Amino acid sequence: MSGAPLLAVEDLTLHYATRAGEVCAVDGVSLTIEKGQALGLVGESGCGKSSLALALLRLQPDNAQILSGKVLLDGVDLVSLSDEAMRAYRWNRIAMVFQSAMNALDPVYRVGDQIIEALEQHVPSARKQLIERVQELYDLVNLDHSFIARYPHEYSGGMKQRAIIAMALACEPDLIIADEPTTALDVIVQDHILREFGNIRRELNMSMLYISHDMAVIAEVSDVVAVMYAGKIVEYGTAEEVFTRPIHPYTQALMSAFPSVTGEKHELATLGGEPPNPLGLPPGCHFHPRCPFATDICAEQEPPTVRRGEHWADCWNPPEEQGDD
Numbered sequence: 311m312s313g314a315p316l317l318a319v320e321d322l323t324l325h326y327a328t329r330a331g332e333v334c335a336v337d338g339v340s341l342t343i344e345k346g347q348a349l350g351l352v353g354e355s356g357c358g359k360s361s362l363a364l365a366l367l368r369l370q371p372d373n374a375q376i377l378s379g380k381v382l383l384d385g386v387d388l389v390s391l392s393d394e395a396m397r398a399y400r401w402n403r404i405a406m407v408f409q410s411a412m413n414a415l416d417p418v419y420r421v422g423d424q425i426i427e428a429l430e431q432h433v434p435s436a437r438k439q440l441i442e443r444v445q446e447l448y449d450l451v452n453l454d455h456s457f458i459a460r461y462p463h464e465y466s467g468g469m470k471q472r473a474i475i476a477m478a479l480a481c482e483p484d485l486i487i488a489d490e491p492t493t494a495l496d497v498i499v500q501d502h503i504l505r506e507f508g509n510i511r512r513e514l515n516m517s518m519l520y521i522s523h524d525m526a527v528i529a530e531v532s533d534v535v536a537v538m539y540a541g542k543i544v545e546y547g548t549a550e551e552v553f554t555r556p557i558h559p560y561t562q563a564l565m566s567a568f569p570s571v572t573g574e575k576h577e578l579a580t581l582g583g584e585p586p587n588p589l590g591l592p593p594g595c596h597f598h599p600r601c602p603f604a605t606d607i608c609a610e611q612e613p614p615t616v617r618r619g620e621h622w623a624d625c626w627n628p629p630e631e632q633g634d635d
Contacts, residue, residue, distance in 0.1 A: 316345045316484055317343040317366075317517065317519075319341050319382075320340050322339045322340070322362070322379030322380070322381065323337055323339075324336040324365050327373045335361035335374070339542065341536055343534075346511075347517055348519075349517075349534045350520050350528035350535045351520070351522075351538060352536070352537055353537060354564075355585075356588075357538045357541065358540070359521045362538075363487050363489050363519065363521055366487060369406075386399075398432075402483060404483055407489065407491045408474065408491075409493060415473065417461065421465065432480075447476035448476060450510060451476045451510070452472065467495055475507065479514075485519065487519045487521070488520045493522075508531060518531075525564050525567075529549060529553055534547070535552040537560060537564070544625075545558040545560070545622070546622055546623070547621030548620070551618070557616055557621070557625060557628045558597075558628070559601045560581075562629055563600075567580060592609070595609075595624070605626065608626050611626075
């Protein structure tokens with residue numbers, strides 16, 4: 311791809327102020343997303359994935375503060391915008407599919423009216439035109455028009471998720487952030503929605519940041535993969551490179567913990583220990599207390615970046631190099 315990326319996150323750092331102390335949820339994160347590209351962000355719960363997503367939209371809670379860094383959307387730094395200016399970007403240029411459709415929809419309003427309300431804030435039109443737009447969106451996500459006038463409790467879980475996707479697509483944004491949008495759904499419905507999501511993205515040439523802890527889902531939807539641990543991106547590369555030749559021990563551990571439906575059967579490996587307490591992160595490489603390849607230097611100094619072209623990871627002792635000895 312050529313030209314400047316659609317989204318460029320540069321050295322973004324976000325902290326939470328808590329009674330127990332300062333929590334570093336996003337620690338110097340940098341990444342890019344090209345026009346029409348899907349980036350998968352993967353990592354265990356608590357690693358900072360959702361905090362990063364909310365920071366991109368400037369929707370972080372009151373006790374969170376972006377301390378440094380930039381979020382450049384087509385060259386405009388969203389971090390520096392006023393609240394009023396940022397509202398013009400949300401939904402128009404950058405939108406989000408939230409983790410729980412059950413909580414994202416107001417139970418006392420018809421679903422169609424909730425989508426119309428979002429449209430009215432950004433593209434004021436006659437009600438007839440707005441209804442026609444909602445019908446177009448329902449066609450896009452394979453929902454029957456009869457459900458436009460129904461309430462959330464009349465939708466199944468998969469239908470609610472489709473409605474939330476329709477709402478996020480309402481203003482045809484350049485970038486969609488999808489934060490574990492299929493987590494609460496059974497695998498059949500999940501697969502249908504992922505396929506529809508992919509088709510819609512390609513049809514509209516839309517960029518996407520897809521967040522999940524599920525490596526199988528990330529492999530299905532992503533062009534590029536970023537692996538996150540303790541607030542940092544520890545590995546980054548194309549989906550093919552990351553899944554066929556992972557550099558970081560954490561990435562290898564995540565992949566070993568998921569079964570494959572093809573190829574030889576193998577015993578699933580569990581990753582020992584737990585993610586570190588963000589109030590007291592270990593020195594050096596934050597992963598070293600759980601890493602089978604850790605040496606003394608891992609606990610003392612931050613790891614260097616190991617590069618294979620555009621594919622890189624931060625690690626003192628990449629597992630592949632250990633195996634080559």
